[in-house]
Amino acid sequence: MVKKNEQGYALLTVLLLITLITIVSAVFLSSSISNAKQEKTIDNNQLKVVVAEAGLDYTKVQFLNEFYRKKPELERQAEKMITDFKNSNTTSKTPENFSKMYKNVREKTAVALIAYLKEVNVSTIGSSTFDHNGNFYYDLDRNLKKTDDYVSLVWTNNDNVAIGLRKDGYTVEVSGAILGKMKGDQKNVRLVYEQTFTIPSFDPSNSPVPPNNGNGSLPININNLYPLPEPAKICASQRIDNEICVHYGVDNIKEMKISTVYFPNGFDNEKKGNTAANNSTFFVKKFLMLKNFNNNEKLQMYIDGTLKVLNNFKVNDSLIVVNGDAQIDNNLEIKQGSKVCIAGNLNAGKIKFGDSGHLYLLDIPSNNKFNGSNITKLSSKSEVLKQCLNNSVDTSFTVNWLEPVIDVIYK
Numbered sequence: 001m002v003k004k005n006e007q008g009y010a011l012l013t014v015l016l017l018i019t020l021i022t023i024v025s026a027v028f029l030s031s032s033i034s035n036a037k038q039e040k041t042i043d044n045n046q047l048k049v050v051v052a053e054a055g056l057d058y059t060k061v062q063f064l065n066e067f068y069r070k071k072p073e074l075e076r077q078a079e080k081m082i083t084d085f086k087n088s089n090t091t092s093k094t095p096e097n098f099s100k101m102y103k104n105v106r107e108k109t110a111v112a113l114i115a116y117l118k119e120v121n122v123s124t125i126g127s128s129t130f131d132h133n134g135n136f137y138y139d140l141d142r143n144l145k146k147t148d149d150y151v152s153l154v155w156t157n158n159d160n161v162a163i164g165l166r167k168d169g170y171t172v173e174v175s176g177a178i179l180g181k182m183k184g185d186q187k188n189v190r191l192v193y194e195q196t197f198t199i200p201s202f203d204p205s206n207s208p209v210p211p212n213n214g215n216g217s218l219p220i221n222i223n224n225l226y227p228l229p230e231p232a233k234i235c236a237s238q239r240i241d242n243e244i245c246v247h248y249g250v251d252n253i254k255e256m257k258i259s260t261v262y263f264p265n266g267f268d269n270e271k272k273g274n275t276a277a278n279n280s281t282f283f284v285k286k287f288l289m290l291k292n293f294n295n296n297e298k299l300q301m302y303i304d305g306t307l308k309v310l311n312n313f314k315v316n317d318s319l320i321v322v323n324g325d326a327q328i329d330n331n332l333e334i335k336q337g338s339k340v341c342i343a344g345n346l347n348a349g350k351i352k353f354g355d356s357g358h359l360y361l362l363d364i365p366s367n368n369k370f371n372g373s374n375i376t377k378l379s380s381k382s383e384v385l386k387q388c389l390n391n392s393v394d395t396s397f398t399v400n401w402l403e404p405v406i407d408v409i410y411k
Contacts, residue, residue: 044182047136048189049410052180055138056191059161060406062120063174067197067404070116074109078202081105086337087317102203107169110199111152114172117163117197118156141177141190170199192409198402235261240280256280263288270310297336306344315340321388323381334359334374341388343381346370360387 085091085101140160150164150173161176173196180189235245239255246262247253253261253269255276266286269275274292281300282288288301289308297316307313307326314333325344332348334340334357341360346367351359353374361367362384363377378384 044136044185045189048180048182048185050180051136051138052178052189052191055140055178055180056193056408059140059176059178060193060195063117063195064404066117066120067113070113071401074112074116077112078105078109081108082202099203102201103169105202106199109202110165110170110172113197113199114152114154114163114165117172117174118154120156120161135183137181137183139179139181141179172197172199189410193406195404195406197404200401231260231262256282266305270308307342319388321385323385332359333357339388341384343384351375360384 082101082105085098086093091097091101142160149167151167151169153162153164155162161174164173164175165171166173173194175192175194178191178193180191231244231246233243233245235243235247235253237252240253240257240259240261241255242258244260246264247267248265252272253267253275254272257276257278257280260281261283263282263284266288267282267284268287268289270289270291272291274294275290275296277293277296277299279298282302284301284303284305286305287308288303288305290310290313292311293309293313293315295314295316297318299315299318299320301318301320303320303322303324306324307322307328309328309330311329312331312333313328314331314335315338316336318338320338320340322340322342322344326342326346326348328346328348330349331352332340332350333352333354335352335354336357337355338357339360340358343362345364346361348370351370351372353359353372357374359370359375361370361375361377362381363379367377376387378387
């Protein structure tokens with residue numbers, strides 16, 4: 001029998017196995033490298049999103065800070081325009097003219113806000129806090145084109161942030177785009193944002209007066225008359241000058257000027273002589289008791305309770321609202337365009353008017369002795385109070401601003 005040589009077949013088999021293993025290993029290795037590259041690409045894209053969002057937050061905060069810094073000034077400007085209208089002798093004070101005036105004030109306030117926001121200089125320096133080499137950073141997109149229809153449109157920060165006024169005349173929009181970048185990579189993440197600031201209505205008649213609830217409390221939104229929360233600052237004793245504060249006691253104040261003062265526990269100054277007050281606002285709960293209140297002017301006084309004055313109560317260019325009874329032992333003088341609304345019984349010695357002063361009373365038998373062209377009687381508490389609230393509330397404490405909002409589109 002002849003024995004065959006099988007060594008050649010064995011060698012060929014080994015070579016084939018080695019080749020197969022090499023091919024399979026190469027495939028797995030290539031797949032692993034590809035997966036690693038894909039994961040790195042995904043990680044890089046995520047980091048570009050992160051830095052773009054950081055840039056968006058930075059940009060947004062710059063305009064928010066400017067808005068909150070300038071909001072008190074905007075309110076003062078609006079208040080002055082409203083006051084000038086009320087004190088004007090050239091314009092008829094009809095409801096239609098009041099409505100036009102409030103609309104005009106709202107639109108002018110929007111224009112003023114645009115002027116303030118235009119001065120914001122948003123830095124375009126990128127952030128390098130996301131890695132040690134500063135490979136990831138953000139920048140403002142300089143190729144932003146606004147196609148929306150605005151009443152007016154201005155550009156700021158090297159023409160890459162747009163500030164526009166919407167057609168409604170009171171919505172201000174700041175818009176732009178942030179790029180999340182990586183060094184050496186031409187593909188950027190782009191975030192388009194629109195930051196909206198809405199100027200509120202300064203017209204108090206836009207807050208309707210609900211019907212009387214019958215329990216003696218003010219038949220309107222109490223937050224408009226006694227804003228909460230109360231200020232944290234405690235009023236200085238005896239003399240209050242240019243403050244916004246709360247007075248928890250019930251006496252020991254002689255003079256108030258250019259201030260807004262809260263009296264949550266009432267105020268009793270019957271034994272302290274004359275109470276002097278000018279250019280100020282009072283929010284009083286429960287009761288207000290005074291000895292003399294003479295020749296005080298430019299006041300806003302809201303009393304959720306009773307008013308009692310031992311001698312005279314004289315006001316100039318003021319607004320007095322009483323949700324309860326009022327007793328004035330001597331003279332009640334309403335002068336220089338002042339309005340007094342008493343939603344209860346009035347007991348007064350004499351009533352004197354001057355320069356278009358007016359008194360609004362509840363039409364009840366106890367008030368029948370008070371009549372005249374300067375006195376209007378109404379059938380319900382809500383109607384009485386409404387006369388002093390509509391078109392007459394100080395804008396500095398009735399303005400309810402909407403919080404700015406921002407919309408973001410990821411591209």
